[in-house]
Amino acid sequence: MKILVTGTAGQVVRSLAERAVDLPGVQLSAIGRPQLDLSDRKSVIASIVSAKPDVVVSAAAYTAVDRAEDEPERAFAVNVAGASAVAEAAELIGAPVIHLSTDYVFAGDDPKPYREQAETGPKTVYGMTKCEGERAVAQSNPRHVILRTSWVYSPFGKNFVRTMLTLARDRNAIPVVSDQWGNPTSALDLADGILQIASNLGAGQFGIYHLAGAGDTNWADFARHVFAVSRTHGGPFADVTDVATSEYPAKARRPAFSRLCSEKASVVFGVQPRHWQTSTETVVRRLLAQDFHNGG
Template sequence: MKILVTGKHGQLATSLAEVADGMPHVTLIRAGRPELDLADPSSIPDAIAAAKPDVVVSAAAYTAVDRAEDEQDLAYRINVVGAAGVAEAATQLHLPIIHVSTDYVFSGDAPDPYLEDDEAEPRTVYGYTKLRGEHAVASANPKHVILRTSWVYSPFGTNFVRTMLRLAAERRTVNVVADQWGNPTNALDLARAIIHVATHSARDRPTGVFHVTGTGETNWAGFARHIFQASRAMGGPAADVCDITSADYKAKARRPPNSRLSCDKFERTFGWRAPAWQASTDAVVRRIVEADYRGFMMQASE
């Protein structure tokens, strides 16, 4: 099976490439700028057609949550118009699409983990554009699977785990928000879920919206403590965590207090559930510490 993923260097595209590399029956092609540019929809059809894939994974997106509040037009053009362009191009080629979305489509004010059919009430420009992108993809391509996820991290790029380890190499105490709850999700686990869906029998592959996250929940401060605990045990950098509130953090865009997503529907439908977030975090921390600890220490001493 040949899978085309939008995006070349993001942590999900990189994770998909790594996971697919270990599967002899899967070939993964990464398509990104300049050949495929979501901000330039005219570039999309030819880039997808040239790859001749069996499935399209729409992973690239505008994800700068705070900057989106000031770059609304660009966020909309990429997350809505660009996503629709990918879905339409796949439709023209009679291809299914797997589109990656986010917990930010919800307000975060509910007391329980969100189900797929709970009312979406985004409170940020980013969340609004991702929700409109979901609608655009579903309208453009009847063969769609939309996967919402949350708190994605990996050994690659910029993400919470890598940031915490870098900060731990620079200081003894790190301030971390403790009043936002969610499901940390290893991008490598998310990649495995996506490929699991992609390789599902085309004859009975379902359509619709599903949630896929790491198993279990925590807050950001608890996530940080676990990262440092794992790193310390591996000889890597660690710091103490000081709990702060969202108000103390003063981000431009409002973060959902509750980003927890129920993944029961995905497990019932596809027979797959991600590992516990703690185990997946440990694996990522080990990779980062083994590869980058010397680099962290050099940065801290500069």
């Protein structure tokens, strides 16, 4: 099975590349700029059609949540028109598309975990573009799986876990927002789920799914767990001070509640997300081995 992933440097792309290595019969490749530019439809169509993959994973996106408020045209060009072009190109060669989306498509004001059929209501430009992107993908390719996820972290690139460990090198106490709730999701686990779905796609399984880490928490308690694991393994740690979202105003409103229910993916594809605490320990230990052990 040939899998083509859009993007080359993101957390999910790098996790997919790592996880696919040991899967027999799976050939995964990633393509990004300049060959494939989501703001250039022709490059998207040409790159995907010429590669002739069996499955396309649409992972590349405009993800700068705050900057999107000032660059709505670019965000829409990438997350809507670009996503549509990826799905269209997959349809042209008869391939299904697995498109990554986000908890930001919801308003974030419901304390219950969101299920796939819940009403969307994005409050940010980024969320609006991802919501419109979902619709565009569905219209461009009936053989689609749209995967919404949240709070992604990994041993790669910039993410919350790496940021916390970096800050703890120089600070004894770190203020972290405690009134936003969600499901921390390891990109490594997300990659495992995507590969499992790609290998088991069949008629009647297309549609929207949620795939996020099991269990939920707030950002402050997430940070506390990161530091507890790091301290146990000789890495940097700090005290966490709970603060309210209102104390850290941002251009884009963060959802207070973005819990996602992943039951549907478990029932249909057999995907069983690991608990966020377990997955966090795996990632922290890898980061410590790479960059942070003994404060180095």
